[in-house]
Amino acid sequence: METLLAILSVFSYYSRPALFAAACVVAVACALSWATRTRRVSPFTPLGRFARERIDPFLRPVEAPVLNAGGSPTTIPWWGLAAFIVLGILAQSLLGYVIGILDMTMRGLSSGPRGAVRAVVQLIFAILQIALMIRVLSSWFGSLARARWLRWTYTITEPLLAPLRQVVPSLGPFDITPLILYYLLQFVGAFIVRSI
Template identity: 25%
Template structure:
């Protein structure tokens, strides 16, 4: 792969990954029942609406999950992986493997979204507790469903909430050990590992 091909892959991968994150954030926002009047939520809705509107006519929500956003995220991830494979090997591979690799990639990106939301929540709780910043409120709304099970298990230590520590450990174990094992088991090429 020459430098121009590498640069092309990098630019397209970065732009598509950014949009993919917004689409997946839209799925997460509905999953955690976030406040859609938040300006950041409004941005995610406006950015994804052109592609989601036609899909919503065909794909209904299932059990309250925004399946159209999830389906769009899987399709975008599959197209990105197909593009990287085409630029690297001259072939896109087979559809079942692309779909399996896309689901692994989407799961990894979901873990990253929860990780970043918890980091923001922890930092804001230290430097500006009780902040009503839209980003802080959104980070809290995304993090709370992940932290709630840990808070039920871990006792309160005199006003010190250590549940984020255990949530970070759980996400890190999934991200560092489970996701690479799944990718290896699914036969994901090394070039696609950068995408997850």
């Protein structure tokens, strides 16, 4: 377990500059695609053909939602860059969260039976919070919300969200019960851990 934590810490340390370098490359590629789409670079030159053949296929997952929302086709590269940056930040945050959970679990398990019980309780609450975050983030993308490999998040969070939805009034199209549940899990988890 200690070696896994060390490997993840090293990976997290070196993945930040790697993600920044990748974001710079993606920014240049998106700028080239934008220049081709706005005809600042002719689509029939070798550079324009390269953009259409090699860069635009990577932007197709972003294209449909942008166009369906009424966006301009020329802004698709910038939306792709924004999606890359946001996903990179989320991946780094999730990795840091996992490293923190593993570190907390290791320290708890090495401090006797009481520490082991604390570690298990903290781990259960952390898994519930991660599932809640994944559920909310996947709901922002229609196809991800129905993905088979994400159903476990709905399975373990819906029994907690359903009673809250009956108590908390809706705010128009916004469902704030996941946010309330997230903070409730933090509060209850900290209270239980302190009482052990």
